[in-house]
Each structure stands twice: as C-alpha cells, then as structure tokens.
Amino acid sequence: MSQETIDWQANYRGHPIKIGKRQIGKTEVYYVSSSPEKKPLVLTRALKSGGKEFWTSIPQGMQKEAEEIGAIIDKLEK
Amino acid sequence: MCYYNGQKVSREEFIRLMALEKATKNYDFLNKGVISGFTDTPVAVVVATEGNTNFDIVQMEWGFIPNYLNTREEVNRMRKGYKDTNGKYIPGQPQLNAKSENLFVSERSGRRSMFYDAAKNRRCLVLSSGYFDWRHVYRTNKKTGEKLKTPDKYPYYVSLREHEYFYMAAIWNPWTDKETGEMANTVALVTAVANPLMKQVHNSKERMPTILSDELAWRWISEDLSEQEVLEIAATQYPYQEMSACTVASDFLGKLDPTEPFTYENLPAIELVV
Numbered sequence: 001m002s003q004e005t006i007d008w009q010a011n012y013r014g015h016p017i018k019i020g021k022r023q024i025g026k027t028e029v030y031y032v033s034s035s036p037e038k039k040p041l042v043l044t045r046a047l048k049s050g051g052k053e054f055w056t057s058i059p060q061g062m063q064k065e066a067e068e069i070g071a072i073i074d075k076l077e078k
Numbered sequence: 079m080c081y082y083n084g085q086k087v088s089r090e091e092f093i094r095l096m097a098l099e100k101a102t103k104n105y106d107f108l109n110k111g112v113i114s115g116f117t118d119t120p121v122a123v124v125v126a127t128e129g130n131t132n133f134d135i136v137q138m139e140w141g142f143i144p145n146y147l148n149t150r151e152e153v154n155r156m157r158k159g160y161k162d163t164n165g166k167y168i169p170g171q172p173q174l175n176a177k178s179e180n181l182f183v184s185e186r187s188g189r190r191s192m193f194y195d196a197a198k199n200r201r202c203l204v205l206s207s208g209y210f211d212w213r214h215v216y217r218t219n220k221k222t223g224e225k226l227k228t229p230d231k232y233p234y235y236v237s238l239r240e241h242e243y244f245y246m247a248a249i250w251n252p253w254t255d256k257e258t259g260e261m262a263n264t265v266a267l268v269t270a271v272a273n274p275l276m277k278q279v280h281n282s283k284e285r286m287p288t289i290l291s292d293e294l295a296w297r298w299i300s301e302d303l304s305e306q307e308v309l310e311i312a313a314t315q316y317p318y319q320e321m322s323a324c325t326v327a328s329d330f331l332g333k334l335d336p337t338e339p340f341t342y343e344n345l346p347a348i349e350l351v352v
Contacts, residue, residue, distance in 0.1 A: 024101045025207070026242060027094070042102045046095055049086045056083045059099045063083040 008076045012069055019073060029058065032069055043070055089292050094243055096135050097122065097205060123250065123265055124203040130300040135205065142173040142266035143253040144192040150255055176249060176266040178288060178312035182305055193266070196249035197308055201298050203245040204267055208237035208337060209287065210330070211280040215345065232345055233330055234279045234323045235337045238289070238316075245295040247288040247312055268312045275318035278348045289316035323348065 008019040012034070020031045020040075031040040042058040043066050055070025057063060080092035087095070100122070120137035127134055147153050159170035179185060181197035191197075214229035238244050247268040254261050268288040272279075276286035290298055290311065297303070298311050327333060327340040 027098055029102060044098060047091050049088050054085055058102050060083040
C-alpha cells in the first residue's frame with residue numbers, strides 16, 4: 001500500500017484487503033490494497049444529484065468494486 | 079448535470095471529484111491551505127476541453143505574463159518593480175488580477191488591453207474554497223484627533239456559505255521564454271466592483287474576485303461570447319448574503335488551519351446596512 005498506514009483489514013471476494021483512511025482537503029478518501037504490487041484502489045463518498053450518497057472510485061472505472069468495498073467500510077466505521 | 083462513474087452528479091460535485099483525482103495522483107495544489115500570489119505555488123484552473131463539451135483541471139502559474147515580455151528576467155522586473163534609466167522606481171505589477179473593466183480596453187492608456195486576446199479566447203476558472211483579503215482601519219491620533227496615515231490591516235477569510243468549492247472567473251495566457259524556451263501557462267483572476275460586504279472588507283480597493291454561479295461559470299469557459307457578454311459576466315457581483323467573511327489571525331499563513339476565526343478586540347464589526 002503506497003499510503004502507509006493501515007486502518008482496517010478485511011476480506012473481499014475471498015481475498016484479504018488492507019484499507020487506509022486519509023483526509024485530502026475536507027474529503028475523506030480510502031486507499032484499498034489487495035497486493036503490494038498493485039496500485040491501491042482509491043474510494044470516496046460522493047453525492048448524487050438529489051443528495052443521496054454513493055461510493056465511487058477515484059478515478060472512475062471501478063464502480064462495482066467501489067460500492068461493494070464501500071459497504072464493507074460503512075460496516076467497519078459503524 | 080454530469081456523470082461520474084455512471085452516477086448522475088451535479089456539476090459542482092463533478093468538479094470536486096475531478097479535483098480529488100488530481101489530488102490523489104499526488105498533485106500538490108488542491109490540498110494547500112493557502113496559495114499566495116507572491117509564491118510560485120501553482121493554482122488549480124478549470125478549462126474547457128476541445129469542442130467545449132467537457133472540462134479539465136490543470137495547473138497554472140498565478141500572474142498573467144503578456145507575450146511582449148521575452149524573458150523571465152523581464153517578467154521578474156515587471157512583477158517586482160525596477161528602476162528605469164532615470165533612476166525612477168517603477169512599482170511592480172504582478173498581474174495577479176485583471177479588472178473586468180480593463181479586459182478589452184486598458185484603463186491606463188485607453189488602448190487595446192494586454193488581456194484582450196485572453197478575454198476573447200482563453201477564459202477559464204480558478205477553483206477556490208475561500209480567499210483572504212485585508213481590511214484597513216485608520217486609528218486617530220489621540221492628541222490631534224486626526225486620522226493616522228498608516229492603517230491597521232486585519233485579514234479576513236472570505237468564503238461562500240453553501241459551497242465548499244466555487245469558481246472565480248479568470249483568463250490565461252500561454253507564455254514562452256524566448257531565451258530558454260521555458261513554457262508556462264499563466265493566469266489572472268478577473269475582479270469586479272466589490273459588493274456591500276467586500277466593500278467593507280477590501281475597503282482599500284473596493285474590489286472582489288468575480289465569483290460565478292455554476293451556470294455562468296460554464297458559459298464563461300465554454301461559450302463563444304460577444305465582448306459585451308464577456309464584460310457583463312466579468313462584472314458579476316456575487317450576492318453578499320451568500321458570502322461569509324471572518325477575521326483570522328494576522329499570522330494565519332503559518333497556521334495549521336489558516337481559516338480559523340480570530341477575534342480582534344478593538345475591530346469594529348462590519349455593518350451591512352444596504
């Protein structure tokens with residue numbers, strides 16, 4: 001994981017993942033890593049027009065993973 | 079409306095997410111507390127992409143460099159000031175701002191402005207979460223009762239109540255150093271006459287950045303506007319009721335949170351009787 005601190009470890013689709021939470025400006029972003037060789041997946045919460053929150057990957061392209069791992073993070077943060 | 083990862087989001091949210099993309103790619107300019115025009119820190123600028131169908135966020139140097147300047151040395155002279163051949167000091171002009179009234183015609187010479195081409199063809203937006211301005215307050219001499227010549231200066235942090243990020247109208251110019259070949263995209267904020275709030279905060283010049291709503295911001299960068307339309311948008315005064323101005327510590331630049339409110343005991347409150 002390029003962003004060093006790990007806040008949680010979890011399981012996603014049968015594989016261990018490491019999750020680190022960071023603050024960029026006023027926004028919380030989450031770095032999710034499944035392997036030291038791979039770039040971490042970056043997730044954040046965003047707002048749909050209408051005001052409903054959703055999880056998204058930064059940059060775009062990993063929406064399904066963002067929603068699934070986002071749900072895991074929601075539970076971890078409860 | 080825009081789409082991000084297949085989800086319908088507002089243009090403002092789209093911009094925020096685009097900005098976050100840059101920040102997570104280790105761009106170092108979106109998570110800066112304060113960007114000063116007197117340092118070399120680049121600013122985040124929104125420009126329309128080709129065909130005006132979308133926009134991108136790029137970095138630019140704050141301080142418009144006109145093409146008649148040939149080298150960095152000349153740029154530094156313009157920005158910092160210099161002595162002319164008669165030994166007379168010519169004050170610096172960092173060109174951080176372009177007055178809306180001067181976009182096409184120079185206030186000083188009455189001739190075509192150096193901002194003309196940029197105002198016509200290279201309009202952009204500077205992303206901001208807030209800015210700092212100084213209020214000048216003149217004390218009186220206790221013996222004579224006369225106003226002192228040097229004011230006390232109080233810094234304010236100005237932001238929009240309902241918007242984490244907002245857009246300031248700006249114009250940009252691609253400049254090349256003719257000696258070294260260095261290329262730089264340089265930008266100036268457009269300023270308007272101050273609204274009633276900013277008249278009291280920035281009371282030495284009574285100016286404010288041209289802050290634009292989402293709709294006007296989009297028009298500013300993406301539409302082929304007439305000179306009259308450019309001037310009208312450039313002169314936009316953002317409603318003072320939607321802005322907030324709060325005093326901050328005089329050494330705010332060195333603070334962990336430079337926007338942290340600070341109260342000055344003897345500073346008279348801003349009065350908004352319009």
